[in-house]
Amino acid sequence: MPHTPAPDASDVPDLPELPDAPEIRIDVPGSFPRAVFRERHPVLIGQVLDALPYGPRQRAALTELLARSTGGGVLEPPDADTPDGARWRAWGAGQWGRRWDEAPFLWAESWFYRLLLEATGWFRPGAWQGVDPFAPFKAAELAGPAVDAELAALEAESGRDALLSAALWGNRADLSFRLTAPDGSAESGLVADDSARLWAVLERGRGGRVGVVADNAGRELLPDLVLIDHLLTTGLAGQAVLYVKPHPYFLSDATTADTLAALTRLRTAPGKAAAAIGERLWRAMGEGTLTVRTHPFFCAPLPYDAMPADLRAELAGATLTVLKGDLNYRRLVGDRHWPPTTPFAALTGYFPTPVAALRTLKSDVAVGLAPDTVSRLDATGTPWRTSGRHALIQVHG
Numbered sequence: 001m002p003h004t005p006a007p008d009a010s011d012v013p014d015l016p017e018l019p020d021a022p023e024i025r026i027d028v029p030g031s032f033p034r035a036v037f038r039e040r041h042p043v044l045i046g047q048v049l050d051a052l053p054y055g056p057r058q059r060a061a062l063t064e065l066l067a068r069s070t071g072g073g074v075l076e077p078p079d080a081d082t083p084d085g086a087r088w089r090a091w092g093a094g095q096w097g098r099r100w101d102e103a104p105f106l107w108a109e110s111w112f113y114r115l116l117l118e119a120t121g122w123f124r125p126g127a128w129q130g131v132d133p134f135a136p137f138k139a140a141e142l143a144g145p146a147v148d149a150e151l152a153a154l155e156a157e158s159g160r161d162a163l164l165s166a167a168l169w170g171n172r173a174d175l176s177f178r179l180t181a182p183d184g185s186a187e188s189g190l191v192a193d194d195s196a197r198l199w200a201v202l203e204r205g206r207g208g209r210v211g212v213v214a215d216n217a218g219r220e221l222l223p224d225l226v227l228i229d230h231l232l233t234t235g236l237a238g239q240a241v242l243y244v245k246p247h248p249y250f251l252s253d254a255t256t257a258d259t260l261a262a263l264t265r266l267r268t269a270p271g272k273a274a275a276a277i278g279e280r281l282w283r284a285m286g287e288g289t290l291t292v293r294t295h296p297f298f299c300a301p302l303p304y305d306a307m308p309a310d311l312r313a314e315l316a317g318a319t320l321t322v323l324k325g326d327l328n329y330r331r332l333v334g335d336r337h338w339p340p341t342t343p344f345a346a347l348t349g350y351f352p353t354p355v356a357a358l359r360t361l362k363s364d365v366a367v368g369l370a371p372d373t374v375s376r377l378d379a380t381g382t383p384w385r386t387s388g389r390h391a392l393i394q395v396h397g
C-alpha cells in the first residue's frame with residue numbers, strides 16, 4: 001500500500017509530491033534487516049533460553065521459531081482461539097502463506113516477537129502464562145550501576161534541554177540493539193533538532209494534555225518519566241498520558257509492570273531529587289494527572305497511519321504526542337526507503353495531534369534531514385542510519 005498523507009496534511013504548505021518509496025524488506029543480502037534476523041535473533045533466542053528454566057516444550061518452540069524465521073519457513077496464521085488470533089489474522093492479511101523473507105521487515109519483526117511470546121507460554125493458561133521472557137534482562141538493567149549513576153545525576157539542577165536530551169539518548173539503551181552493536185559506540189550528535197519547536201508547541205498548549213508513546217523500559221523509561229515530571233511540575237502539561245505496550249515486545253519495550261518498576265526505582269533512590277520525582281509521579285497517578293494506558297495497536301505490525309478509530313480518538317486532543325524510539329519512528333513515517341530529505345511533515349500530517357519524534361537512528365529509515373546533513377553523513381562512510389550513534393528530534397505541529 002503506498003503511503004500517502006491523509007487530507008488533514010493540507011495545513012502543511014508547499015510540500016512536494018511524495019516519492020514512491022519501496023518498503024524495507026528482509027530478503028536483501030547484506031542488508032540491515034537481514035542481519036537482524038540472521039545475527040541478532042539467534043543471540044536473542046539463546047539469551048531467552050538461558051535466562052529462564054523453560055521446559056522442553058517451550059525450548060522446542062523457541063528453537064523452531066528461529067529455524068523457521070531464518071530458514072525460509074512459511075508464515076502461518078495464528079490459531080483463532082489465541083486471545084489476539086482474530087486481530088493478527090487481519091493484521092497479516094496478504095502475508096499468510098508467504099515465506100518469512102518475503103514479508104516486509106516491520107511486519108516480520110513484529111510477528112517474530114509475537115511468536116516468541118507465544119512460544120514461552122505467555123498466552124496460554126498454565127504456569128508460564130503472563131511471565132515476561134525479557135524480565136530478567138529488564139530487571140538486571142534497572143538494578144545496574146548505570147541506572148545508579150543516572151539517578152545520582154538528577155541531584156544536580158538540570159535545565160529542560162538536558163532532560164529532553166536524556167530522554168532522547170535514553171533510547172540508545174535499547175537491549176535488542178545492544179545484542180550485536182559494538183560496545184562504547186559513543187553518541188555523535190543530532191542530525192535534526194526541532195527542540196525549539198517542541199518547547200514552542202508545548203508553550204502554545206500550556207496546561208493541556210501531553211501523550212508520550214513509550215519505547216523501552218529501564219534506562220529509557222526513567223528519563224521519560226523524569227521529563228513527564230518536568231512537564232507536569234512546570235505546568236507545560238496539565239495532564240500526561242504514558243502509552244505502554246499491552247504485553248512484552250521487541251525485548252525491552254515497556255509495559256505497565258515495567259513502569260511500576262521504574263517508578264519504584266525512582267521512589268527508592270538514595271538521592272532526594274530522584275526520590276521526590278518518583279513520589280510526585282506516584283501521587284500524580286493517584287490523582288489522575290498521570291495516566292498509564294495501552295492499546296493492542298501498539299503491538300501491531302503496521303504503520304500508525306493505519307491506526308484504528310478508537311486509538312485515533314484516544315490520542316486526539318493532546319497538545320503534543322511524543323513518540324519515543326526507532327520502532328515508533330518507523331511506524332510513524334512508514335518503514336520505507338524514503339529519500340532522507342523527504343519532509344517529516346509530509347509523512348506525519350495524518351497524525352491526530354501535533355507530533356514529536358525522539359529517536360536514535362537504529363534502522364534504515366530516515367526522513368526530514370537537510371541535504372548538507374545527508375552529504376556529511378554519507379561522506380563518513382559509516383552506517384550512520386543503523387549505528388545508534390546519531391539521534392533526532394523532529395516535530396510537526
Ligand SMILES: O=P(O)(O)OC[C@H]1O[C@](O)(CO)[C@@H](O)[C@@H]1O
Pocket residue numbers: 036040109171174176177215216250324325326327328330362363
Ligand atoms: O527500541 P527501539 O528504539 O524502538 O529500537 C528497536 C529497533 O531495534 C531493531 O529491532 C533492531 O534490533 C530495529 O529493527 C528496531 O527498529
